[in-house]
Amino acid sequence: MEPRRCFGSCTGCGKAVFAAGGACQAMGHLFHNTCFTCSVCNKQLKGQPFFTVSGHIYCEDDFLFSGVHPSEETCYSCGSSITDLVLQARGKSYHPSCFRCVVCRLELQGQAFAVDSDCRVYCVTDYHRVRSPLCGACGMPILPTEGSAESVRVASSNKYYHVECYSGEVSLI
Known part of the structure; x- marks a missing residue:
């Protein structure tokens, strides 16, 4: 008879896991199917939705309805x-x-x-x-052109102007 192969230790009970079909992995740990259970109702959770809070494992119903879930x-x-x-x-x-x-x-x-x-x-x-600068000539907001996120404006003497509203000379700084 061939010796049984050990897959590791069960996180739930600490005993050796010999049968791959009788075990599951969750949260990076190995469990016997009978040890991977809800900490409130003991329902087996292999293949079921589950939640963990402070190291405890909960089935969906107990997590949602028993008050163990984090505050809203x-x-x-x-x-x-x-x-x-x-x-x-x-x-x-x-x-x-x-x-x-x-x-x-x-x-x-x-x-x-x-x-x-x-x-x-x-x-x-x-x-x-609301937040765009106002044109120093016409007083209207200097908005981006359709389909653009940037507006084109002329800056002169600490004021901003629409390109079409500016009539002075551009000063280079």
């Missing part, structure tokens, strides 16, 4: 708990419907956005409209 996220914008989808932006958590432009209130999930020096969030269009 709080929306930075409205201050309410986020119980479903969490949008992460600027290192903060938001309800997707709360992450909006401060001017037009457009939802910005999946959209390009800009942030001013006071950490207010804008859609790109409103950011340029």
Whole structure:
């Protein structure tokens, strides 16, 4: 009779694992199938969704409904708990419907956005409209051309001008 091959030690019980079919790997460790269980209800978890918190393993039901899961996220914008989808932006958590432009209130999930020096969030269009420098001749904002993220302007005597509004000589610095 051929000697049994040892695959290693079970992380759960510390005993040798001899039968590959009676074992599983999870989180980089080897377990007997009977040892890889939920720490609340002892349900076997091989091939099942599971969660770990502070080194304990939980089945999906116990993780979600027994109070062992980490505390809920709080929306930075409205201050309410986020119980479903969490949008992460600027290192903060938001309800997707709360992450909006401060001017037009457009939802910005999946959209390009800009942030001013006071950490207010804008859609790109409103950011340029509100934060762009004003032309020293006509007083209108100097906005990027259609399809561009940059605006072309002339700087002279500590003022900015639309190229078409500037009538003086350009000073080279």
